[in-house]
Amino acid sequence: MSSRKQGGGDDRLYQIGEVSRMGGLSQRMLRHYDELGLMEPDVVGENGYRYYSRQTMLKIPVVNYLKMMGFSLDEIASMQRHSNLLEARKLLGRHLEICEDEARRLSERREAIVDWAELVEEANTVLRVRPSAVSVKFLSSCELLCLPSRFSGSFADAIVSLDFASFVSDVKNVITGPVILGFDSVDDAVRAASEGRECDVRLLQKPMHPISGETSASLPAGMYLSAYHIGAFEDMGSTYRRVLQFAQESGYRPCGMAYERFVTDFWTTSNPDLFVTEVLLPTETE
Template sequence: MLTIGEFSRICFVTRKTLRHYDEIGLLRPDHIADNGYRYYTTDQFRTMRLISRLKAYGFSLPEIAAHLANPDEQLLVFKLNEKQKLMQSGLESAERMLRQMEQDIDKLKRSIDIMDTNIVVKTVERTPMSVLGIRRSISVDPQHFGELFNEVYALLASRDIKPLGGPMAFYHDEDFKQEHSDIEVAVPVAKGTQGSRVVEGKTHATATLVGPYESDAFTAIYAEACKWIEENSYHMTGAPFDVYVKGGPEVDPKDYITEVYFPIEK
């Protein structure tokens, strides 16, 4: 038998943590003496190591407790795959941030304002367009966007409807809501298609983003477009929207092309 101190030292876990695990039923001592001293067995090393491993992978303590209470290797594989995807996404985000930092460092060394942009805003006259889509309150992240677009294309396939252009996303909120944004994803379809709606044809301010879907890049475009609209005595008359000209899993994110539109009038 091992005292709590010995078990703590061997497993690199504090006594406070072990007491907490005992309180929540995650890892109970094998024996508690009359004087309250906790004792563990060498057989519990494996459980402690598994707890530490899963915690390092991003599992919450309730998730770990659920697995220990009902071990299911197939379910664990599924959950590990989910954690792996989240970690990979975080790694890719960190790599993008490091590249951005490197570019900013280089600009600053050359006395260039890192907030300067080369965004060109212009006006276009769009013709009326019929679109078929799905409008939901969703979290603003690529995964939820992807799921919504999958639903749209599944709907088109089930009704044998041919899209007449690239996918689009309309933003109906007045302000930004990370977890519950009012977003509509849609694709152009033939006029009169059941369930479709008509996007009014009118003057639009537009700018193009080349590169991955990063919040800072979209903020720069929106800021520049709003500034241009104000300086040219226009005002927005409807929800802005994106047209994904080039993108998808088969395209390198640095080659993505997204057009952003703002319906405007004097």
Template sequence: MNYKDRYSIGEVSQICNVSKKALRHYDKIGLIKSERSCNNNYRYYSNESLLAVPVIKYYKQMGFKLDEMKDFIEGTVDARGRIYTSIKRSFNAKIDELKKAQEEIRRQYESVKDWHDLILEAEMVIDNNIQEVAVKYVEASDYLFHDQIFTNNIEASIINIEFTNYVEKVNNEITGPVLINFSSFEDRLQNKHQPVRIMQKTLRECKEHEKMTFGGQMMITCYHIGSHKTINETYEKICTWARRHRYVLGKKSYERYVTDYWTTRKSSKFVTEVMINVSRN
């Protein structure tokens, strides 16, 4: 394009694809200063002001606010006459800010993705009525854990206020399904009170004393569809299958809540995976 010495606000707006309102605001805060005509007091811009618009757009693309970019656009110098000090300071601060934002988005994405995967899993289990007993290798994973006493209130154990408070206390965030490790699956069958361990994966690294490893071994598993009040039926199915196929069940059991009170109030659509350590007779 052919450049000239003076541009009206309308010309700058059209050439640089920026609103007149924005240009007036830039003028007001001293970011792109205009001059006034002696003849009619109209606002006009120099060639230098015109070329400042793409620079501002680029800094905005990087996430800088107008007040943040003002110092280094104006070329502020420090006490030793160095012009790049404020620029480096601003960019270092922006890098730190964006790293924090990137980490926050990562955690949010992972949490939403894990939840979405659970919904897909539950839908597949229900649509195909998958309730067969199977033996499979469960990959080892680390979980944040909290020891409690189970008082036969399964809803309060899954939506667990005490565990939620503990997660906040250790400055962490949770993701994926809740797991409850029952110290005795036989006591679970009889609805007895017993020590349990609440387990869930985290979005931040746990300290060593806060985490436990679950899996890394063969387990007998079976999906339970429906209310937790009838989960005894699935335990009995597992026990019968294990005897028939000469497997020895461990003492403890794990219940992995694929969908539950966190997802829906329709208990008929709950999906729970029951898992018990197993070995050959």
């Protein structure tokens, strides 16, 4: 036998098959560890057989733990070879930054999933109850990511907007919650829905990162007339007529912009029978 490093006195030496079973690693991986200098056998026989002391085998839990933390085998080998702790501190700091970035992304993903699940639950309730009444409710102000655009007559192009997706990427933000279309007037919204008429529109959605300036728009706090529309977006004219009739009969006067909040749309389903939209009109009493 030829010794590649100092053994542990009278410690028993274990063959690679025994080390594989005890450490939960394949023999191929143990040979790879040897090549990287992570865990060299204490003795290599003339026949090429590898033998390990128990002291050497204690490196296995260390390597496994560092792998669990996201370290590559090359990084682990580098840590074990360094002559001071600066390299370890640098590597740990680098992986801490990676973990923080992954945690942020995971938090954003969770928030988006929770918001989407709530929209689906809202839509399921509306589809089950099928409310026809117009309600009046207070909405708090909220800041939304905003891209001024042009309604082309296609709700698909407005809701799943390539321009808006590119805009969100350019401003380095992430969005969640329902797509909202903001029309300059109720008349614009009605004609867009009923006739597919082109008009200016604001593409709005909740951001996950802070926004300011030209990229933001505020949904103003106040009282809103609200009604759900079920079905194809091109049929929303009937819902607007229902809201406007209620306003006239109840002494309310829509003022300002008109908003369409898409609860379920092309992002969730291709079946228009499952589309649910909330029409929101800021209002004041006459």
